[in-house]
Amino acid sequence: MAHTLPDLPYAYDALEPFYDEQTVRLHHDMHHKAYVDGLNNAESKLAEALEKGDFALIKHIERELSFHGSGHILHTMFWENMKPGGGGPADxxxxxxxxxxxxxxxxxxxxxxxxxxxxxxxxxxxxxxxxxxxxxxxxxxxxxxxxxxxxxxxxxxxxxxxxxxxxxxxxxxxxxxxxxxxxxxxxxxxxxxxxxxxx
CATH class of the missing domain: 3.55.40.20 (Iron/manganese superoxide dismutase, C-terminal domain)
Structure with missing residues (x-):
């Protein structure tokens, strides 16, 4: 199944004034989405290589899986690790x-x-x-x-x-x-x- 860009757990402007709406929107909708798209593309290339038994590009595919997969995971967690009215000491x-x-x-x-x-x-x-x-x-x-x-x-x-x-x-x-x-x-x-x- 293809990976999808998860929705933010809050509105784009909810983290103001510390994190501005324009940056949140660009960061989520463009940068995070690029990692999701890159991961889907890498998994498609891996499936194709498995189907054909042709692993000539496996080094490139594995790098793409690592880079885009990690980017998607970390960005998803980054959004969840924040909330409006957050902060303060750990509890x-x-x-x-x-x-x-x-x-x-x-x-x-x-x-x-x-x-x-x-x-x-x-x-x-x-x-x-x-x-x-x-x-x-x-x-x-x-x-x-x-x-x-x-x-x-x-x-x-x-x-x-x-x-x-x-x-x-x-x-x-x-x-x-x-x-x-x-x-x-x-x-x-x-x-x-x-x-x-x-x-």
Whole structure:
């Protein structure tokens, strides 16, 4: 089945003033959709290669699957990780895990923000649970798929590709990151923690 662009869980202007309507609209309707389309195209090419038994382009196809598939997954989660009236310190189960693994919410926020600011080129910063290490980790992902850890399950992510913030914040990535903290949907993060703890 073809992948489809999911609807936003709120109106385009619902994240104002921290995330402007024009950027949200372009980011969701054009950039995110491009990754959905790219993933569908890559899966179609893979199906064709399987049908013909011709794998001459498999390296290219696998790269496209990784790039566009990861882009679609991360963007979908990015929208769900935010909500109008969000932000503030973490609460619930994730707050307890943050205190355990980073010492305090303030430590975590400083680490996460520094990591997001330092992403080289385009990418993401991710709070993830790594069940192999039995702890939370803060990771960078260049592009959508590089520098991640096998087994780590994303819980909270911020998009630091310039298309995510350039219209409002220009090249001021630090200002975008600071604004993003006002949008975090901790209910969604705790829902993801609960799913991890069930496994």
């Amino acid at each position: 619930g189960a994730v707050a307890e895990l943050i205190d355990r693994d980073f010492g305090s919410f303030d430590n975590f926020k400083k680490l996460f923000s520094a990591s997001a600011l330092a992403v080289e080129g385009s990418g993401w910063t991710i709070l993830a649970c790594n069940p192999i290490f039995e702890k939370l980790v803060v990771l960078q992902a260049e592009k959508h798929q590089d520098l991640t850890q096998w087994g780590a399950v994303p819980l909270l992510i911020v998009d630091v590709w310039e298309h995510a913030y350039y219209l409002k914040y220009q090249n001021k990535r630090a200002a975008w990151i600071e604004a993003w903290w006002n949008l975090i949907n901790w209910d969604d993060v705790n829902r993801r923690v609960a799913l991890m703890q069930q496994k």
